[in-house]
Amino acid sequence: MKPFPRAEISRKALKHNLARLHELAPSSKVMAVVKANGYGHGLLNVAQCLDNADGFGLARLEEALALRAGGVKAKLLLLEGFFRVGDLETLVEHDIETVVHHVSQLEMLESVTLSRPVTVWLKVDTGMHRLGFAPEQFHATYQRLLSNENVAKPIHLMTHFASADEPSNSSTLAQQKVFDTLTKNLPGDRTLANSAGALFWQSSQADWIRPGIALYGVSPVLGDLGAKHGLLPAMELVSQLISIRDHKAGDSVGYGSFWTAKTDTQLGVVAIGYGDGYPRNAPLGTPVLINGRIVPIVGRVSMDMLTVDLGVDATDNVGDLAVLWGKKLPVEEVAEHIGTIAYELVTKLTPRVAVCLD
Numbered sequence: 001m002k003p004f005p006r007a008e009i010s011r012k013a014l015k016h017n018l019a020r021l022h023e024l025a026p027s028s029k030v031m032a033v034v035k036a037n038g039y040g041h042g043l044l045n046v047a048q049c050l051d052n053a054d055g056f057g058l059a060r061l062e063e064a065l066a067l068r069a070g071g072v073k074a075k076l077l078l079l080e081g082f083f084r085v086g087d088l089e090t091l092v093e094h095d096i097e098t099v100v101h102h103v104s105q106l107e108m109l110e111s112v113t114l115s116r117p118v119t120v121w122l123k124v125d126t127g128m129h130r131l132g133f134a135p136e137q138f139h140a141t142y143q144r145l146l147s148n149e150n151v152a153k154p155i156h157l158m159t160h161f162a163s164a165d166e167p168s169n170s171s172t173l174a175q176q177k178v179f180d181t182l183t184k185n186l187p188g189d190r191t192l193a194n195s196a197g198a199l200f201w202q203s204s205q206a207d208w209i210r211p212g213i214a215l216y217g218v219s220p221v222l223g224d225l226g227a228k229h230g231l232l233p234a235m236e237l238v239s240q241l242i243s244i245r246d247h248k249a250g251d252s253v254g255y256g257s258f259w260t261a262k263t264d265t266q267l268g269v270v271a272i273g274y275g276d277g278y279p280r281n282a283p284l285g286t287p288v289l290i291n292g293r294i295v296p297i298v299g300r301v302s303m304d305m306l307t308v309d310l311g312v313d314a315t316d317n318v319g320d321l322a323v324l325w326g327k328k329l330p331v332e333e334v335a336e337h338i339g340t341i342a343y344e345l346v347t348k349l350t351p352r353v354a355v356c357l358d
Contacts, residue, residue, distance in 0.1 A: 005239035005272040006354040008326075009041050013232035014049045017215050020230050025198050025205040029054035031077060031191065033212035035063060040346040041216060041235055042355045044070040049357075050215070057210055061087055064096045077121065079210075080131070081105055088150070091118050099123050099158065101131040106141065109150050117152035120145060121191070124182060126175040128162040138182050154188035161204070164196035165220045172197070176204050196220040199229055218331060218342045225332050235346055236326030237353070241290070241318050243269040244310065253307050254299025259284055266310040267298065270322040275303040277349035278324060279338050282306070286337045289323035291316055 021030055032053040033039075038046035047056055047067050055075030058064045061083075064076045081099040082088060085108040091098055092114050100106065101123040109118075122145060125132030133141045145151045159179045163169040179192060189207040195214035197204045200221075213219075217226045217233035226233065247253065247267045252260045270288065274280040278301060286297040288308050295308045310316055325331035325345065335342040 002356060003354040005237065005276055005324075005352070006356050007040065007349060008236045008238060009045065009355060009357050010232070010234050010236075011049045011357060013217055013234040014041075014046060014215065016232050017217055017234065018050050018053060021198060021209065021211050021214060024229075025193070025202075025209045028193075028198075028205045028207060028209045031055045031057045031075075031208050031210045032215055033057040033079070033194075033210055034067075035059035035079065035212070036347045039212060039216050039343070040349045042357070043067065044072070045355065045357055046215075047072050047074075054208070057212075061090065061096070065090075065094060068094045068096075082108070084108075085112060088112055088114055088118060092116055097121065097156075099131075100145065101125075101133065103141075106144055109148055110144070112150065114150045117150055119152045119156070121156040121158045124157065124159045124179055126159045126178040127171060128160045128175075130160070132159065135178055135182055142186070154186075156188040156190070157183045157186065158191045161192065161194060161197055161201075164194060164201055164204075165222070167196075167200045167221065172201050172204070176201070194220070213343055216346065218346070220343075222341070223336070225330050227330070233325075233327055233330065235331070237272075237324040237331075237349070238326070239270050239272040239322050239324065241268045241316060241320045241322060242271045242305075244314070244316060244318055252299075255302060256300060258300045259298040261298075261309075263312065265312045266314045266316075268295070268308045268310045268314075268316060268322075269305050270308060270324075271305060272322075272324060272353075273302050273304045273306055275350065276352045278306065279340065279345070279348075282338050287329060287334065289326070289329040291320055292328075294329070 032050050034046050034056050035058050037043050057077050057079050059080050077097045097119040099121045123132040164172045191208035192204040193209045195211045198209040217231040219226045247265050249263050272278050280301045282301050287294045298309045299307045325334045331342045
């Protein structure tokens with residue numbers, strides 16, 4: 001018997017989305033970003049499913065080592081780079097590539113003797129102002145890496161867009177111009193485009209694209225849907241009704257008596273809450289799909305449960321499925337109701353939610 005709550009992950013959708021991104025960027029290789037437990041879809045499961053990706057992007061060394069332990073032999077890139085000098089020999093041992101974005105990493109690379117050089121992606125800060133070397137630091141930094149025997153040649157080059165998820169914002173083109181000017185005529189691969197870049201800024205696709213959220217069928221743009229771009233949602237978050245009860249007008253429900261019924265109705269209790277990663281701040285009216293219809297959340301989301309208004313004439317039964325998001329209730333729409341982004345919803349699920357591959 002399948003557990004509740006559970007995140008049902010579609011292999012078919014994941015493979016379709018990767019193929020769709022190849023179609024959208026036919027001249028680029030795809031660095032499939034699987035950080036944050038594969039955006040909540042299961043790190044190793046996603047990587048094994050996407051075995052024809054050209055490489056995988058991770059945030060932390062531990063994620064990369066988990067993929068190597070799971071038998072993944074593809075190119076792996078640490079998008080945040082390494083944090084300790086002792087990590088460098090581990091990168092070499094397991095053939096893991098690294099971003100270099102800070103002078104401390106340069107100093108660590110210069111302080112050791114490695115058994116063989118490590119592959120480096122030099123990150124330029126073209127406008128995100130989070131990680132990366134400023135444009136005026138670029139050439140000196142590049143020369144330091146070039147003269148370092150611990151660094152494999154050629155050096156690869158990258159940047160990150162701040163506003164690519166705003167298709168009308170010209171700052172993305174400005175960032176691209178800075179990057180192209182700095183790196184003109186240099187050898188090595190280039191990567192600029194995240195999901196939004198791949199979908200909306202074709203000129204930024206370069207040698208590699210680095211899609212994250214789009215791989216999972218979700219649009220990176222507020223008010224947009226992945227389905228509009230030919231993507232399929234890879235996750236369906238489901239639980240079940242564990243209680244149905246008559247509820248009288250004037251009666252409240254939940255902690256703090258947060259909601260009071262205006263008319264007689266039936267309330268259903270769904271076995272999922274903030275202990276599973278469903279947001280406690282989901283407001284009244286946040287949609288849940290039960291037996292093919294949308295019903296609203298009423299009352300406060302609690303640790304293990306949430307309550308929905310089924311309606312006075314409801315014929316639902318205890319044990320019926322409740323879909324929190326999925327094919328017929330896009331996670332983008334749920335996120336908009338809650339006032340967050342779909343990224344947060346799919347990545348914050350806790351280990352209490354079983355991840356089941358279909």
